[in-house]
Amino acid sequence: MLATSLRLTALSAAKKSSCINTTTAATTTSRCFASAPVDFDHFSSGWEKDSSEYKTEGKFHIETFNKISPLGLARFPSDNYEVREDWENNNAHAILLRSHKLQESEVDVSVRAIARCGAGTNNVPVARMSELGIPVFNTPGANANAVKELVLCGLFLGSRRLVAGINHMKQLGEQGLQKERVEKDKSMFGGREIAGKTLAIIGMGHIGAATAREASALGMKTVGYDPALSIESALKLPREINIADSISSAVAEADYISLNIPYIKGEGGTHGIIGKDVLSHMKDDAVLLNFARGELVDSDAMKEFLDRGDGRYISDFPDDVLWNHKNAILLPHLGASTEEAEETAAAMAADTIQAYLEHGTIRNSVNFPAAALPQRSEGSIRVTVATKNIPGMLAFISDVFAKHGINIMQQI
Numbered sequence: 001m002l003a004t005s006l007r008l009t010a011l012s013a014a015k016k017s018s019c020i021n022t023t024t025a026a027t028t029t030s031r032c033f034a035s036a037p038v039d040f041d042h043f044s045s046g047w048e049k050d051s052s053e054y055k056t057e058g059k060f061h062i063e064t065f066n067k068i069s070p071l072g073l074a075r076f077p078s079d080n081y082e083v084r085e086d087w088e089n090n091n092a093h094a095i096l097l098r099s100h101k102l103q104e105s106e107v108d109v110s111v112r113a114i115a116r117c118g119a120g121t122n123n124v125p126v127a128r129m130s131e132l133g134i135p136v137f138n139t140p141g142a143n144a145n146a147v148k149e150l151v152l153c154g155l156f157l158g159s160r161r162l163v164a165g166i167n168h169m170k171q172l173g174e175q176g177l178q179k180e181r182v183e184k185d186k187s188m189f190g191g192r193e194i195a196g197k198t199l200a201i202i203g204m205g206h207i208g209a210a211t212a213r214e215a216s217a218l219g220m221k222t223v224g225y226d227p228a229l230s231i232e233s234a235l236k237l238p239r240e241i242n243i244a245d246s247i248s249s250a251v252a253e254a255d256y257i258s259l260n261i262p263y264i265k266g267e268g269g270t271h272g273i274i275g276k277d278v279l280s281h282m283k284d285d286a287v288l289l290n291f292a293r294g295e296l297v298d299s300d301a302m303k304e305f306l307d308r309g310d311g312r313y314i315s316d317f318p319d320d321v322l323w324n325h326k327n328a329i330l331l332p333h334l335g336a337s338t339e340e341a342e343e344t345a346a347a348m349a350a351d352t353i354q355a356y357l358e359h360g361t362i363r364n365s366v367n368f369p370a371a372a373l374p375q376r377s378e379g380s381i382r383v384t385v386a387t388k389n390i391p392g393m394l395a396f397i398s399d400v401f402a403k404h405g406i407n408i409m410q411q412i
Contacts, residue, residue, distance in 0.1 A: 060357055061110075063092035065100035068117060069339075072346020076354065094353045096346070097123070104128055113356050115349035118143060118336060120293070121366050122263060133386030135368040137352045142345035143336035144206035150335050151211050151258055151291050152218075154314040155199075157329055158256065158287035160191030164326075195219035200254035202247055203261035203292070204229055209236040211258055216240055225250040226261075247273070248281040256287045263293035272298040284309030291316045291335050302328075360384055371412055380409060 062076060062083040073083050073096075094113045095102070101123045102114070114124060115137040126136050157163065168185065172178045199215045201208045204226040212222045216238035224237065225244045244250035251257050264270045274288065275298040282288075282305070290297055294317030305311055306327040313328040316335050322328040336342070348364075355361040360382045362371040368386075376382055387393045401408060 060094065061092045062353065063095050065095065065097035065102070065106075066117075068096055068098065069343045069346035071343045072117070072348075072350055075347050075350035080358075081354075094357060096349055096353065098345075099123060107132075107134070113137065113353055115139075115353050117342070117345040117349045120262065122265075126367050130367040130386075133384075135356065135362055135365045137349065137356075137364050138366055139345045139348040139352070140364060141206035142348045143338075143341040144210050146338040146341035147207045147291055147335040148210040148214060150316065150331075151207070151289055152214055154258075154289040154291065154329075155194055155215075155256060155287075158289065158312040158314050159194055161189040163329055165189040194256070197221070197255040198223060198253055200225070200244075200250040200257045201241075202226070202250060202257065202259050204233050204237060205260060206233070207291075208258070208260035209233045211260065212241055213238050220256075223250050223254060247278055251278060251282045251286070253283075254286060255283065256289060257282065258289045259292045259296055261292055261296065263295050271295050272301075274298060274302070276301045276304075279305045282311070285311055287312040287314065289314050293317065294319060373410065373412065377409075 059080055059082045060076075062073075062081055064073070064083060064085050076083055091110050092108070093110055094115065095107065095111060096115050096117060098117045102125065104125055107114070107129070111134060113135050114129060116124060117139055119138055119140050119142075121136055121138050124136050129136050165186075165188075168188070169178060169182070172181050172185070194215075196219060198221040199212075201212050201215075201222060201224045204212065204224045208224065208226065212224060213236065216222055222238060222241040223244055224241050225247055226233075229243075259274065261270055261273075270293075273296055274290075279301055288297070288302070288311070290313070294315060297313075297315070297319075299319050299321035302313055303321055303325065306313060306322070306325055311327060313322060313325070314331075315322075315328070316331045316333050318332075319328070319330055323330055336345070352364055355363065359375070360371070360373060362368050373382065385397055387397075398408060
């Protein structure tokens with residue numbers, strides 16, 4: 001797909017053309033190019049401009065799913081935006097959501113952008129939104145500190161049998177035997193310290209880099225693997241970290257392994273990437289920390305690994321195979337569940353939506369390229385065109401504008 005932003009001067013020419021309409025935020029925008037063929041198969045609710053629900057002309061309408069942090073939503077100035085959980089007549093201009101699994105039927109023709117308050121967007125039909133010319137945004141790094149802290153908690157949970165010890169004390173308490181048995185039974189829950197141990201970090205983005213820094217500060221040795229390591233993330237890594245050339249080589253000498261990679265379906269994706277092959281390279285007593293996505297780990301292969309040694313699996317996701325294994329601890333997806341992370345993600349999503357609706361700026365989009373134009377001059381309008389990436393398309397669009405006397409001042 002090709003996305004192009006154009007800045008146009010449309011003075012008297014715009015008045016003569018029925019194909020370029022610039023209107024207020026609360027009214028529709030006509031998107032036609034003379035006699036250009038249009039293939040637009042999209043859900044339509046029959047929304048009408050004159051609906052009684054349509055009371056805030058001149059304002060952008062933002063629809064939210066899930067509970068979005070009020071502090072984040074407060075970033076939308078009330079003079080220009082109205083935020084609601086449900087627009088009965090489907091006239092929202094943008095959607096904000098967290099974990100809600102968005103259906104195309106919930107994305108009406110008035111929607112111009114979708115923002116997910118979080119990093120993953122597997123609950124949004126991204127490919128279909130690309131076809132419809134709707135950018136999907138996420139908030140990378142907004143929950144990094146919250147997840148990093150839980151990864152560190154996982155290090156300790158995997159080092160000391162804390163959960164088993166807590167449960168044992170409860171059982172003794174029910175029998176009135178806590179004080180009598182505590183010193184005798186504590187040997188059942190021995191562990192090890194993390195200082196001097198090696199942590200392998202698979203994926204060194206915001207969370208991975210932060211985890212590496214904290215682990216290094218705690219006296220751990222670190223080794224990392226990330227074939228897509230960015231310069232920004234590399235600059236945040238501790239100087240002592242060793243970079244491996246494969247997952248297998250990264251985990252080979254590691255006492256702990258932290259997964260921090262996205263879940264990608266399909267051929268060449270990351271589904272079940274931690275399977276028998278990778279597990280065969282791990283130490284028998286290695287601890288795998290999965291605070292990324294449950295689908296990254298082959299549960300059956302993981303069970304075999306846990307059955308044959310003293311390895312541990314600490315995960316933030318449910319697992320039908322490992323839920324009651326003695327060497328597995330499964331948490332109810334708590335990684336980003338902090339007040340601070342939710343506020344940061346909501347604020348970041350709100351800022352991103354505002355920048356796009358008001359200025360056409362695209363940043364942190366998972367399906368559109370980054371784009372930013374300087375403030376447009378008086379008498380000009382901005383148009384974003386999403387097309388298939390085929391030969392001659394830009395020339396065709398330019399020709400349509402030229403035929404209507406509209407000059408393209410700038411394009412990216």
